[in-house]
Amino acid sequence: MVEDDDDIRRLLEVVLAQEGYVVSASATGADGLAALERRPPDLALVDVGLPDMEGYDVVRAARSRVAGHIVMLSARSQDSDARQGLEAGADAYLTKPFRPRQLREALREIVTRPVTSGGSGPSASG
Template identity: 45%
Template sequence: MTDLGVAVVVEDDADVRNLVEAVLRQSGFEVHSASEGREGVEVVRRREATVVTLDVGLPDIDGYEVLRRIRQFSDAYIVMLTARTDELDTLTALHTGADDFLTKPFRPRELRARVAAMMRRPRHEGQRAASPDVAQPAGTPAAADSGLHHNGLALNPDTRSVTVDGDLVALTRSEFELLHALLLGAGAVKSKVELVRVVRGEYYRADAYISESDERAVEVHMGNLRRKLREDPAQPRWLQTVRGVGYRLAPVCS
């Protein structure tokens, strides 16, 4: 196995499969592939994949069902590939647990950049309990022990861990980055455009075009984040929506 680990390509189009295999192999992965969904699930399980590229339109079961099955046993980074430009495809992929998506045809360097950005932001690794809250002025999270603390929530960027009232919360890379950005903002409003760049990482430069679909993807990530935190949108402890703009950190609870 290489230093980067194993990549699995689940794609029924031989030309696309060969292209993706070449990109990932050149990036430093040990690459395996499958042309059908059920086979892809087993290859991911058997090879303990680090990264998976997954076509939406497969001949036996669709990519969303493959994604759901993989998520039952793996936290591999998953990039969905689709030939359709329908926004619903993107939102369905993110709701189901994908980390990113690309529309065919795509540039090889774009796929390489997306995968590299994910690998630079690893999944949470720590299992340590959070420290008690430290009193701070309204709207400002406390920084202690390399972590951020706010209203019973603790985020440690070194271990990539998040806890709520001492209980560990499992987040995707995108959810973690969004929460981290809002905590660092200490109550400042973050626009959806800013948060798209947080999710996309270095690939989205300041002059890069950001579509409505990108902004909707942020909304989906925020919805998933609220669900995992068991946030009450009517009385938020952490995440406030600023209508027409974006999101900000809720004030410190009294």
């Protein structure tokens, strides 16, 4: 997971651990890409607004390295933001704020779908 907000990062760590994921968390895009390189995940959550780069750039760079699902999670809720995330290669674009139970349900549904191979066929939801 790549999320710069400490509180949200901790909450996501708990939510993902409850779902059985082994969680690796990064606060910057550069750290997140390095972690993805070391250990490609089954599921990556990427925030759009990061301190060192846009999450869209992280997704573009990660898409060729990550065989699993990539989900963008952001407070940016415009259709254009979601479209940009999906075009970058995300499998889904979810918006903040979120309820943990709803996020778990959304992630369960997302991981049952085929993985995006270049930005086609994913979904956006809020």
